[in-house]
Amino acid sequence: MVSEEDVAHIAVISDVGVDASELKLFTGQFNAIFEYFDILDSVEGGTGEPVGQTNIFREDVVVQSLSQEEVLRNSTDPEDGFIRAPRVI
Amino acid sequence: MEKTFIFDRPDPCNAFIKICENITYGEGPLSGIPVGIKDNISTAGIETTCGSEILKGYIPPYNAHVITLLKSAGAAIVGKTNMDEFGMGTTTESSIFGPTKNPVDPTRAPGGSSGGSAAAVGSGLVRMALGTDTGGSVRCPASFCGIVGMKPTYGRVSRYGLIAYANSMEQIGPMAANVRDCALLYSVIAGYDPRDGTSIDKPAPAPVTPVIAGKKIGVPAEYFGEGVDPAVAETVTQAIEKLADLGAEIVPCTMPSMKYALASYYVTSMSEASSNLGRYDGVRYGTAPEMVQPWHEAFSAIRRAGFGEEVRRRILLGSFALSAGYQGKYYAKAQAARRMVRDDFARLFAEVDIIAGPTMPTVAFRLGEAADPLSMYLADILTVPANLAGIPAISVPCGEAHSLPVGLQLMGRHFAEDEILLPPLHTRRDQHDRHHRP
Numbered sequence A: 001m002v003s004e005e006d007v008a009h010i011a012v013i014s015d016v017g018v019d020a021s022e023l024k025l026f027t028g029q030f031n032a033i034f035e036y037f038d039i040l041d042s043v044e045g046g047t048g049e050p051v052g053q054t055n056i057f058r059e060d061v062v063v064q065s066l067s068q069e070e071v072l073r074n075s076t077d078p079e080d081g082f083i084r085a086p087r088v089i
Numbered sequence B: 001m002e003k004t005f006i007f008d009r010p011d012p013c014n015a016f017i018k019i020c021e022n023i024t025y026g027e028g029p030l031s032g033i034p035v036g037i038k039d040n041i042s043t044a045g046i047e048t049t050c051g052s053e054i055l056k057g058y059i060p061p062y063n064a065h066v067i068t069l070l071k072s073a074g075a076a077i078v079g080k081t082n083m084d085e086f087g088m089g090t091t092t093e094s095s096i097f098g099p100t101k102n103p104v105d106p107t108r109a110p111g112g113s114s115g116g117s118a119a120a121v122g123s124g125l126v127r128m129a130l131g132t133d134t135g136g137s138v139r140c141p142a143s144f145c146g147i148v149g150m151k152p153t154y155g156r157v158s159r160y161g162l163i164a165y166a167n168s169m170e171q172i173g174p175m176a177a178n179v180r181d182c183a184l185l186y187s188v189i190a191g192y193d194p195r196d197g198t199s200i201d202k203p204a205p206a207p208v209t210p211v212i213a214g215k216k217i218g219v220p221a222e223y224f225g226e227g228v229d230p231a232v233a234e235t236v237t238q239a240i241e242k243l244a245d246l247g248a249e250i251v252p253c254t255m256p257s258m259k260y261a262l263a264s265y266y267v268t269s270m271s272e273a274s275s276n277l278g279r280y281d282g283v284r285y286g287t288a289p290e291m292v293q294p295w296h297e298a299f300s301a302i303r304r305a306g307f308g309e310e311v312r313r314r315i316l317l318g319s320f321a322l323s324a325g326y327q328g329k330y331y332a333k334a335q336a337a338r339r340m341v342r343d344d345f346a347r348l349f350a351e352v353d354i355i356a357g358p359t360m361p362t363v364a365f366r367l368g369e370a371a372d373p374l375s376m377y378l379a380d381i382l383t384v385p386a387n388l389a390g391i392p393a394i395s396v397p398c399g400e401a402h403s404l405p406v407g408l409q410l411m412g413r414h415f416a417e418d419e420i421l422l423p424p425l426h427t428r429r430d431q432h433d434r435h436h437r438p
Helices: A004-013 A020-042 A068-072 B065-072 B115-122 B139-145 B179-189 B230-245 B258-279 B295-306 B309-322 B328-349 B373-378 B384-389 B428-435
Strands: B003-005 B016-019 B023-025 B034-038 B076-081 B128-133 B148-151 B171-176 B216-220 B249-253 B354-358 B393-401 B404-412
Touching: A004 A020, A004 B295, A004 B309, A020 B258, A020 B309, A020 B328, A020 B373, B016 B115, B023 B076, B034 B115, B065 B076, B065 B179, B076 B115, B115 B128, B115 B139, B115 B171, B128 B148, B128 B179, B139 B148, B139 B393, B139 B404, B148 B179, B171 B179, B216 B230, B230 B249, B230 B354, B230 B393, B230 B404, B258 B309, B258 B328, B258 B373, B258 B384, B309 B328, B328 B354, B328 B384
Parallel strands: B034 B076, B034 B128, B216 B249, B216 B354
Antiparallel strands: B003 B023, B016 B076, B128 B171, B148 B171, B148 B393, B354 B404, B393 B404
């Protein structure tokens, strides 16, 4: 059972804003959806470590890429060749 | 030598988000053919939004690999087609550019999420279009609009420049009014691209020579089970009987993993989406965040304003399914179920060449009819298995139910696209005649 507090917590850690009015709506919908997903409880397996996966490495190859100007073109108000982001501290 | 092209036809279905100016084209197998491009495929210098507020104004600095291939083949790229926001929908109603209408019946939705591409082809605005198919987003609108649409084998078409939703399942696919054009477009976009780590280096597909006689066609009982409109099931059954008349052997079969397929698909796709859509923070593209606010508050505000309800719902559900305490219950189990689906197909393809059933359980929904989210997800039940297994699947028009188009879905072995590119059993011309009969 998912509570409104659970949805609010997930919204905070996902950086997805949810209004108070949406919280009730989403909580009801999530409970119906997870109830449907519960059919997966009857699947055998899937509890151990993934198998059959191996890393495949290759030598790094330098190829031509986008210019700095092209990369920054869609950024609002870049500064001295850097993008700007909200303050962290 | 490059030629120019003016595209100024009216678009009453709202199939296009943007029509290109100064359209140019060159020589090649698609020379001068107008092609529409779904708006989640990057087009250098042409705004690409995924139907979302959060990408409004974004102009890709590079072309997707498929766009480079289309241009090399001489195609005239006429514009970007409408879609459900980030491909998350079955109706093409969640775009910020408004809903697309079904050209067969404008009171109906065209299906989704590649509804703009399907409507552009279905209304005759373009001869071909590209869509993308993560859980049926090419085949659903093809079925609802009475056209042909194919999801190629995973790894067959480069995803370089496709804006990601659920990487492990999505493929770019061709859409056209007939199988011949669909095959022609497919032959241009298929092929190896080292810039997509999942692209597979297989020889180019052979010319399409559909042969039905002697083929074994498996028909799983689950594709005609609960939730499938009996009128749709009847139309598809008749189409399969026509294939038998043409010399195919029909083999009844079962797919027990089908009961897990939809849950497996949605847990997987939402989990991947919750990670993929983390990149939309307004810093490198899109609306800029408020710089003086703390980091998380600024990003939450941007994403609240920029993402629609369904996109935020899927990000939250995916984050939940991956969170501590639930990862084993949902994501890990979904992967085990995915393996069961893949194993079921492998078992069936040891006995049959093609698996057939309806593409969608119903005909096109009425515009605005979209019910609660879970009911809408259930509409994908017949298309998601092919995405989970990575096999190719096509929807071809096969008749009507309730005077609306019905799609026959044909699924093939990995890389056997040539075996499922079979001619439709009922053409749009027939439908057109019926709907416009005096």
